[in-house]
Amino acid sequence: MTYSVSRRTALGAAFAGLASHSFSLFAQPTWPSRPVNMIVPFPAGGGTDAFARPLAVQFSKLTGRQLVIDNKGGAGGTLGATLAARATPDGYNLFMGAVHHAIAPSMYPKLEYDLEKDLEPLILVASVPQVLVVNPNKVSAANFADFLKLVRANPGKLNYGxxxxGTSHHLAGELFKQQTRTFITHIAYRGAGPALQGLIAGDVEMMFDGLGSSAAHIQGGRIKALMVSGAQRNPALPDVPCAAELGLPDYTVTTWYGIWTPKGSPADARARAIEEIRKACQSD
Structure with missing residues (x-):
């Protein structure tokens, strides 16, 4: 898979610890004996989907069994999580979530699932920085400094998708507003894919998005990157300055992606899933 994982978070260690602690080293390689379903709780075209699809291709090559991507977008990713929590715990149902699902309980106190009680973490797949991207036809700024002047001169008149x-994109925007003392209007979509399409179409002027879903559009010139979050530049965008360079040393926003199973899924299936998904992530 092409995009380098920028860094493993503490949550990654938690995933790995849970993975290694519970499962027998002598699990027999009988899984999978049929196609595996994986719910992706956002529409196609977003960051979660962008990592899920190449993973599914590699998984199928390695195991000879299809990993079926089932996009169930809505409610900031919580609709798909609800469906995953209710899925049969037979080892053939997976859920690819993201940092949004760690945030959701704080944003939505009446969720129809409990992340800790209804789902079990399996493996951390990737961690990528957020990047500030704009529509070059709607935002004439040549660089971040020009962009900031434009935003400050037009409080509330520019929108970000x-x-x-409650998603990381939303909170990244609110953190940016707080740290730069600016006012931009939030427009919520039903996933990063639709939000990116809105940005490309000019329905919104900007977006704070995970690098995984934005990179191809940046390289294609459809959107322009002005800043990568964090303290250092990203190898995928070497010419784009990082937040620390631009006077925002505390602006660090990372989106991670992980896979869960419904609570009670067989230990041998989980162990094999970890093994095969890890190999798929390391494949080209």
Whole structure:
């Protein structure tokens, strides 16, 4: 898979610890004996989907069994999580979530699932920085400094799109507003894919998006990157300055992606899933 994982978070260690602690080293390689379903809780075209699809291709090559991507977008990713929590725990149902699902309980106190009780973490797949991207036809700024002047001169008149309320895209935008003392209007979409399409179409002027879903559009010239979050530039965008360079040393926003199973899924299937998904992530 092409995009380098920028860094493993503490949550990654938690995933790995849970993976290694519970499962027998002598699990027999009988899984999978049929196609595996994986719910992706956002529409196609977003960051979660962008990592899920190449993973599915590699998984199928390695195991000879299809990993079926089932996009169930809505409610900031919580609709798909609800469906995953209710899925049969037979080892053939997976859920690819993201940082949004760690945020959701704080944003939505009446969720129809409990992340800790209804789902079990399996493996961390990737971690990527957020990047500030704009529509070059709507925002004439040549660089971040020009962009900031434009935003400050037009409080509330510029919009940023997100994957939905409570997602990392949304909170990245609100953190940016707080740290730069600016006012931009939030427009929530039903996933990062639709938000990116809105940005490309000019329906919104900007977006704070995970690098995984934005990179191809940046390289294609459809959107322009002005800043990568964090303290250092990203190898995928070497010419784009990082937040620390631009006077925002505390602006660090990372989106991670991980896979869960419904609570009670067989230990041997989980162990094999970890093994095959890890190999798929390391494949070209």
């Amino acid at each position: 997100s994957a939905g309320n």
